[in-house]
Amino acid sequence: MTRAARLALIAAAALSSAGFLALATWQVQRLGWKQDLIARVDQQLRAEPVPPPLVSSKADEYRRVRLRGQFEPREALVQAITELGGGYWVIAPLRLEGGTAVLVNRGFVPPEQRAPEQHAAPNGPVELTGLLRLTETGGGPLRSNVPAEGRWYSRDVAGIAAQLGVADKAAPYFVDESADPAQPQRWPRPGLTVIRFANNHAVYAATWLALAAMAAAAVGYLLREERRRAKP
Template sequence: MARAARTVLIVAMALSSLGFLTLAGWQVQRLSWKQDLIARVGLRLQAAPVAPPAQDAQVGKDDEYRRLRLQGRFEPREALVQATTDLGGGYWVIAPLRLDDGRIVLVNRGFVPPERRAPEAHAAPDGPVELTGLLRLTETGGGPLRKNEPAEGRWYSRDVAGLAAQLGVADRAAPYFVDEAADPAQPQRWPRPGLTVVRFANNHAVYAATWLALAAMAAAAVFYLVREERRRASP
């Protein structure tokens, strides 16, 4: 190998080692962020349910998975969003709940399999209800490789604005939706609530270790190449 080529290889390996170190540092930062997220969400899940945010409140990441208590009546309409859960493939049943103060909150009443998608197979309670659930942020766009098709009533994500428009409550709906919590008194009811996934993948320590190992290997290669270059240059 020509000397110029060896020099280029040494520089490339040195830059690679620095790049791998940078990526390892980024994964360490991500690890800290993920651990903080898991801790914060855990505290929210254990906290007592509270009233929903005010109509003009700004709702963001710091509010997601907060437990809410809602009181009102379900409107006689719903939308179905395609879903895959531990119970298999089917649909989320999204229904507008008119709160006692007149506001509307879209509630994910739970999961139904395809054979129970007909409204009469999972009718909402007729009358006042009180329920608890988790505040969730809107999911725009659709699913992987599938876009929501509002005009055709096909939904692959829980897009609050789009669903509220289809249900005719866009002017009154809160900018979030609520995943209804499981009902211990009706463990086998349809729709089946309480299926919110609150597990967060946390592989950042493994990724950091991998990048560190690659950085060490690249640094070792630089050391070997530099030593060989000096040996070649020695008389």
């Protein structure tokens, strides 16, 4: 190997070590963000339900809210995979007293329960609690929503509100209805919100640090070899 090639190898190893160290630093930052997120969501899940906000931000996701209103006789089905298998989320607009329409995910139904008459929303005023969720635009993996055909793979608030004719007064979020332990199980089945956050950032950071150390050790070895070769 020529001296130029050896120097290029040393430079490449040094750059690799710096790159791995930068990735480890980024993962440590992500770890702090994820821990803050988990703590915030856990606090919100333990808090008392609050009235629905007019607007929402990322800090509001998974906040417990209490809704009072009346369901409108229309719904949209969003394809879903849950612990109960494959099927659909039933999304229905709940008209609040002030006129705002909040899209409520009433819960999950299997394919054989998808007909509206099999899971009709209650008539008259209702009160429910649930978790505020942010809109899910686009669709699912490798599948796009097709609003014109009423095919939904994600809970896109603006699109579904437009399909249901409530876009003019729709809240910019939807609410996952919570299960009521005092009520018998029914379809749609509420309370299936998955609240798990993958938190492998410490493992990723340790991996990048190990690679950075290995690359740095390689640089040290190559530099020693280069000095040895340079001696007369």
